[in-house]
Amino acid sequence: MNNLADVIEQWILRQISHHQDEIIILRRNEMADMLNCAPSQISYVLSTRFTIDRGFIVESRRGSGGFVRIARIPAQEIVYQDAAGRINGQMSLEDIKALVTRLRNHNLITSREAALVYKCMALLHEKCSPQERVPLLQSLLMTLASPNE
Numbered sequence: 100m101n102n103l104a105d106v107i108e109q110w111i112l113r114q115i116s117h118h119q120d121e122i123i124i125l126r127r128n129e130m131a132d133m134l135n136c137a138p139s140q141i142s143y144v145l146s147t148r149f150t151i152d153r154g155f156i157v158e159s160r161r162g163s164g165g166f167v168r169i170a171r172i173p174a175q176e177i178v179y180q181d182a183a184g185r186i187n188g189q190m191s192l193e194d195i196k197a198l199v200t201r202l203r204n205h206n207l208i209t210s211r212e213a214a215l216v217y218k219c220m221a222l223l224h225e226k227c228s229p230q231e232r233v234p235l236l237q238s239l240l241m242t243l244a245s246p247n248e
Contacts, residue, residue: 103136107144110134111169121171127159130167145169151177175207179244183237188229195220195236208243216243 110130114123131138142159149155149169154177158168182198190198196217203213219239223232 103134103140104144104148107134107136107141108148111144111149115169115171123169125167125169127161127165127167141167176244178202178205178207179240183240186233186236186240188233192221192224195224202243212243216240 107130111123111125114125115121127138127141130141134141145157145159145167149157151172154172156170156172160166179202182202185198186195199208199213199217199220202208202216203210208216216239220236223235227235
């Protein structure tokens with residue numbers, strides 16, 4: 100027999116899978132009634148199993164008009180945000196190369212993109228101050244994260 104937290108998690112995941120945009124809006128009290136549990140148990144599952152680290156964003160509003168909005172974040176976007184967040188003025192060129200290699204090894208960029216990114220980063224590392232370089236490198240990575248239009 101599954102524990103209640105597992106049942107709640109599976110129910111929410113099924114709801115998300117039924118929506119093409121992978122975003123659902125629920126009412127905590129209605130969910131609790133449907134799953135025969137307390138609203139606090141729903142809150143516990145949301146705060147422990149639907150985290151950013153696990154690829155979800157949860158927005159919650161309490162009160163009579165309250166709701167819970169749960170959205171699945173594409174894994175690729177999380178990896179790019181993490182990589183962009185790691186860039187700082189203290190990074191050596193070798194650190195930057197390791198970051199680009201990690202993206203390439205996880206098939207998030209092609210070999211050609213990796214070569215171009217590395218060349219751009221090497222040039223920026225040589226020609227720009229850390230204060231100028233960091234936002235440019237972060238912007239470059241987030242541009243790669245954007246789907247092709």
